[in-house]
Amino acid sequence: MIPNQWYAILPSREVKRGALYAVKRVNLDLVLFRDAEGKLGCVVDQCPHRGAALSAGKLAGSHVRCPFHGLEFDTEGNCRRIPANGNASKEDISRYNVKQYPVQELMGIIYLWFGESEKATASVPFFHDQIDNSFSYSEFPDHWNAHYSRCIENQLDVVHVPIVHYNTIGKGNKTLVNGPKVLYENGMLKTSANNEVDTGQTPKKPDDCEIRSLYLGFLFPNIWINHISDKLMVLIYFAPVDEENTILYVRFYCKLTPFRSLNALIAFFGKFANKRIERQDKRVVVTQKPAASTLKSGEKLLTGDGPIIKYRKIRQELKEST
Template sequence: MINNQWYAILPSKAVKKEAVVSVKRLNQELVLFRNRDGELGCVVDQCTHRGAALSRGKLQGECLQCPFHGLEFNPQGHCTFVPANGRASTADLSRFNVKAYGVRESHGIIYLWYGEPEKQTGELPFFDGDIDDSFVCSEIEDHWPTHYSRCIENQLDVIHLPFVHHNTIGRGNKTLVNGPKIEFVPGGLVTSANNETDVGQTPKAADDCVIKATYLKFLFPNIWMNHISEATKVIIYFAPVDDENTILYLRFYCRSTRLRPVNALIAWFGKFGNRLIERQDRRVVITQKPKASAFISKENLLSGDGPVIQYRRIRDELKRRK
């Protein structure tokens, strides 16, 4: 994983008010809870007293109560009460504190800060310049038994389109890959497919290509967008579970008409298109070995793999950064 990043990990709707939710993310067993004021907390799912799973507990006032001996923890992971000591106790409870992760919400997504708390930034990765409140969206999720880096690279791969998606978005047998052109933006990169039917011509170099109106944008560490048109976009955030599993959350955004109910209906049907296409990808990507990709590897890459290479390079640099 890349340290000191905001990872999109879960839809906000997955943690309702006064609810307790157990998830595994970033190789950690976590429990998320939302108290009656709507404040969101995320702590390691293990009580520091006797090791019980806090996700089996319940909310008690503003705090999460351990199901075993009733210790209570606030959203910051601080132990606020040990019933066995009594309410009159003045003992220092800090030794019972549980590790907490910073969490924030935006655009209906829960983000988790993975890294040093003092380095936490205020900016969450999202496509604010591309998506606003005029859009409506639908969302589905799917589990891929592979590392999140492989899932992301698949969405930056323009070579696979005529083979994996030969009867959907890759129709036309455009197997020759021009470029592709890559541009760097704050926090990520932009690219687009510029493929052609092979009739014996030489592929164009990246410098001779352009970013098309339909383009791909990726922001580190784990959120991607397919800008299909000004009215239609697809977003995926790739929630890392562990080194061999990822949950993909796919959103179809629409503002094709002036009527939100109609747009909502289009988006609802759009999610089934998302499902069809991502399942075509999934069938192949989960077979890749090793599960996680790396900047330095034994793979024999092509010039058309440029976006994947740049993703790996930047990811490697971010992982090395102190």
């Protein structure tokens, strides 16, 4: 994982008031919950007293209550009560505080800060200039037995489209890859497919290509967009579970019509088309070795793998700079 980054990890709707939500993300066992005012909290799913899973407990007002000895913790991880000490106790119980992770919510997505808490930034990665609340969307999750870096690279790969998706988005046998052109501006990696049917012509070099209106965008560490048009987009956030598992949350955004209910219906049915395409990718990506990609992996990459090479370079730079 790249440290000191905001990772999109979960839809906001999954964490409901009055309930604990246990989840594994970025190799951490976590429990998320909301206090009485709806404020989101995220702490390590282990009581510092005797090691029981806090997620096996319950909410006591705004606090997580351990199922074993009743210790209570707030959204900041502070220990607020130890029943065995008695309510009249004046003892300093801060040594029982549990590790807390900063979390934020934006556009129905929960983000987790993975790294040093004091370095957490105010803003989280999202495609603000492309998507706003005027869109309707549908969403579905899918678990892949693959490292999140492999899942991301698949969505930046223009070479595989006519092969893997030969009967869906890759119809037409456009196997010859021009470029592709790759840009990294304002924190976003951007590219687009410019494939053609191979009639014996020489592929164009990346500098001779352009980014088309239908393009792919990526924001580190784990959120991607397929900009089909200004009114139709697919967004995926790749939630890392551990070194071998990722959950893809796939959203289909739509505002093709002036009617929100109709846009929602289009988005609902668009989900099924996206699922078919995504499952074509999954069948292949889960077979890749090694599990995680690296800048120097021993793979013999093609010119058409330019977006993947750029992703790996930036990822490596981010890992080394923190």
